[in-house]
Amino acid sequence: MTDQTPLWPFVPSPRAVDITHAKGCVLHTRGGGEILDASGGAIVSNIGHGRAEVGAATAEAMTSMSYAVPPFLTPERTRLMERLRRAWLPAHLTRTWLASGGSEAVDAACRLAVQHFRAKGDNTRWKIIGRDISYHGTTLFTLGIAGHEARKRGFERLIPDMPLAPTPYALRSPLGRHHPDFDIAAADAFEALVLREGPETIAAFIAEPINGSSGGALMPGPRYWPRIQEICKRHGILLIIDEVMTGFGRTGKPFACAHFDIAPDILVSGKGLAGGYAPIVGVFASEEIVAPLAEGGQSLMFYTYGGHPGACAAADKVLQIMEDEDLVARAAARGRALAARLEGLLGQHPNVAEIRGEGLLRGIEIVRDRETLERFPESAAVTQRVIGAGLKRGVFFYGGGTGAIRDIVCLGPAFVVSDAELDRMAETLKAAIDEAVAAV
Template sequence: MTAVKSAEADRRPNLFHFTRLPRPMVDHADGIYLWDRTGRRYIDGSSGAVNVNVGHGNRNVIDAMKRQLDRVSFAYIFQFENEPAIELARGLAERLPNGLDRIYLVSGGSEAIEACLKLARQWAVATGQDKRWKIIGRMPSYHGISLGALAVTGDDVLTKTFDPIGRPMPLVPAPLVHRDHDNLSMEQRGVRYANMLEEKILEEGPESVLAFIMEPIGGAATAALVPPDSYFPRIREICDRYGILLIHDEVMTGIGRTGKFLGGDHWSCRPDIVALSKGLSSGYAPLGALAATQRIVGPVLEMGGFLHGHTYGGNPVACAAGVAVLGEVDRLGLVANSAAMGELLRGELEALSARFPFVADVRGKGLFMGAEIYADPWPRSHCRKASTPICGSSIWLSNAD
């Protein structure tokens, strides 16, 4: 979306955002479109922050939220159960694979990551493994903006300023296999990158390592990076060998975005803990969740409970939105639609790549696609070898049309 200087922007002297870029004043939205106050219409090509999975203005979601608002808008989760939260947990457990049926509700992606990290640590303590506290992440990666999430994020620009007050964790290279110049096949490269995790575990001391966190398909930091198939089973094997938990960050890739319910479902992955948000409420309310197996949650609850909680965790209105979104994902067949429309999008992007040599490495799954834009518009053979990508561009579309 092009930032448009508008008189409206000058009328907010008290509000600040992460950049000073002027932006249009939104007025209303419907399906894949947003309108600003001047009547200009925008295609929401990025689907908001890659979260409006069911599109804008969905009547069923809005009505479900209104019904919930009429009943009760807030009841503190420490004091009351609420039906939408129970139903949302049930709905997620039914759709998630491999025993990921214990759900903890929060209000966003970074909160979901914080909850994952803390649950992992508490599991270690509850099972007599107090020495395990290191959580290995990948470079580059993005897991959120709060201090805990930044500690496992591989992005120097975002993290360096805050390193002194956080606790930066070890990182291993993300499998940017398409940039490697060796004689290995893609599958061999996948194993080689996974093996870097084992090397890091040995370097850090296996008894100190608690978990490995990764985005199954890369998001903001790597523009829909899809590792070779061989990467996933090898990562699981290494985690099992050293008793390390595998955390999948599906904040961006979850809830059908990639043409499967979870990104990791493309490889039948078996993570121990999964973080969800974004598409879970599709932008209708702040909502996030972690899903874990009973093996992890059981000892923590037996020990006395999860030392975690936010005022708005399990909020009834947000959960009503989540339940309705899951219903719409099913009713409209949006997971299959993402797979089908993604193939169409891939074809178009590949055609662009064939036409413009600086557009390279079209990749992704479903409506979660990325490409790399190279600085020098040279022939592709040169491009790959001689030039560094200036950015990984991602294209994300809402599923709503």
């Protein structure tokens, strides 16, 4: 590093991108270039960039008040709570707690689960079971409930060793590729783990309803979630659903839970809550979860910036725009259009093992050989090569993958994406994959 090293990002990178402004799905770079954002940043943007109404609502909130401690009521918090209740949340999730990011919200959701049992006088339930292909954040606790080796590497001694259940993964099911019982097998393996650990020691099970970038939009199969819910109920284990990525319309329904009829005890969701305009993530819980805390005179300790009035105002306006413009239905329709393009161009590609997902969350798994599912070596860094080749052509894709799933590219554009933009994303992805695999 020298005096000439750019001040941002923190760890200097030869691939740093300098964005001056953005509109819709397009990022404008210094010097007049454009990047078509095929992944809405980190699968965040939903109403698209540049909606002045959101800026105006945020400015108004910040002009009237800079800050109030999270437990105090403010008009912005009240409006957001009412809208969430009226138009978005499953009816049984009546209590809302707010954080500024997904990691800290998931951390708090786990804390809530354990605190719930403590408040009821149950001191034995303290474990949180996660899954072997998953991502729930980067705090030292959330790394412990995730199956994301690369992000855990080097920190193992600081990370709690929580049990991990197998993730339903049709392509590489232990029963065989696309075995019809892959979903049931994964749910039964969860119950076997519960019995090994001792159900009375387990506070909660946490999982994404459809994996985000860790698994590349892995679909769980139709029978997984009903069985998981039944097992959790039978053993008195709370169900925490992490919809940080899939929530607020991303998969074509308000929450991905609705695809599988999941009724979580605690739901965490956020990237889409303010669609990238402000850092805000919700922890949503039922009355039954929160009642023991209230009865015991306890609170759930807040983070200083939880429920910031400006962030609440931005979220309220983003949700209003989604309602007024029917953008959740649009995400479902655009998702089908994107899937059709990807299937058409990449469905038979020799290096594409699977194209999967729902709505505007789509994952492509890249392999050396689609017949044998042999992966490229980690050292080939194929995902990074694809992303680099995409950027060179002016399109940004989001990388992923962990463990058995080595190379993943995710697409998750804003819901306002046009047909022409979808064409360009799919065509560029094909060209980027071709270039990347030719180079290894």
